[in-house]
Amino acid sequence: MNRIAKSSLLIITLFATLCTTAQSVKEPTNTDPNWSKSYPAFRIAGNLYYVGTYDLASYLIVTPVGNILINTGLAASDKTIKTSIESLGFKLADTKILLTTQAHYDHLGAMSAIQQATGAHMMIDEADAAVAADGGRSDYAFGDTVSSFAPVKIDRVLHDKDTITLGGMHLLMLHHPGHTKGSCSFLFDVKDDKRSYRVLIANMPSIVTNKPFNNIAAYPNISQDYAYTLKAMKSLTFDLWLSSHASQFDLHRKHQPGNKYNPAAFIDRKGYDTALKGLEQQYLKKISEQ
Numbered sequence: 625m626n627r628i629a630k631s632s633l634l635i636i637t638l639f640a641t642l643c644t645t646a647q648s649v650k651e652p653t654n655t656d657p658n659w660s661k662s663y664p665a666f667r668i669a670g671n672l673y674y675v676g677t678y679d680l681a682s683y684l685i686v687t688p689v690g691n692i693l694i695n696t697g698l699a700a701s702d703k704t705i706k707t708s709i710e711s712l713g714f715k716l717a718d719t720k721i722l723l724t725t726q727a728h729y730d731h732l733g734a735m736s737a738i739q740q741a742t743g744a745h746m747m748i749d750e751a752d753a754a755v756a757a758d759g760g761r762s763d764y765a766f767g768d769t770v771s772s773f774a775p776v777k778i779d780r781v782l783h784d785k786d787t788i789t790l791g792g793m794h795l796l797m798l799h800h801p802g803h804t805k806g807s808c809s810f811l812f813d814v815k816d817d818k819r820s821y822r823v824l825i826a827n828m829p830s831i832v833t834n835k836p837f838n839n840i841a842a843y844p845n846i847s848q849d850y851a852y853t854l855k856a857m858k859s860l861t862f863d864l865w866l867s868s869h870a871s872q873f874d875l876h877r878k879h880q881p882g883n884k885y886n887p888a889a890f891i892d893r894k895g896y897d898t899a900l901k902g903l904e905q906q907y908l909k910k911i912s913e914q
């Protein structure tokens with residue numbers, strides 16, 4: 625090969641690499657407009673704040689030594705989350721720990737960008753670690769040859785009932801598999817000048833695959849996992865109920881932008897039980913069809 629051929633090959637190789645990098649993350653389009661619609665951030669209870677979009681819930685827990693951010697929404701949410709955090713008087717740069725309730729692109733889309741911007745440590749349920757690290761390519765339901773979100777660097781793998789500690793906060797991670805193999809919920813206490821509240825940020829176990837459960841080679845235990853999660857979630861006790869999507873816990877009926885601080889708006893055991901019952905019926909229908 626002569627010099628010209630060599631340098632052309634180099635240029636072609638470089639170009640191909642750039643194209644691969646640009647194409648390697650392909651976030652699904654035509655998503656629910658409510659996932660992208662911005663929404664005013666607000667204080668939920670004590671040091672817990674809502675910083676998500678209209679439907680994709682992101683939560684900020686503020687402590688004296690830095691903050692915890694749970695879920696990031698779609699890729700474009702890196703800007704809206706920063707704006708939301710600043711509107712509350714806090715700084716994105718103070719984020720120390722990143723968490724997610726499930727490794728899907730609608731909750732991890734902006735995670736890598738926020739991780740790079742803050743240097744915060746990503747902690748994730750063991751069973752979602754691989755999917756998060758490959759940008760969703762190995763997801764049992766939505767897996768593809770391209771990533772649906774930018775791969776996330778994992779700093780700590782979490783197991784059922786592990787505790788995440790920062791600045792006096794203790795979050796209990798509860799392994800609630802099914803929706804993804806490592807879906808999880810977080811249970812923790814916050815307090816204000818009147819009282820303390822036990823908060824549950826729940827990953828509600830909705831079903832994402834159209835395939836029969838006995839025909840998913842990539843997830844042979846899926847049926848047992850949903851059964852486990854439904855049972856485990858029924859027995860939880862808490863004061864305030866939140867979840868991965870605002871629509872799941874009826875945020876917009878409970879809170880309107882500009883409302884004054886009112887943690888009690890999120891006391892809703894009945895709503896939680898009804899939602900779980902509906903999901904259990906979906907599960908029972910699914911397994912009866914196979």
Ligand SMILES: [Zn+2]
Pocket residue numbers: 726728803
């Ligand atoms: Zn999902």
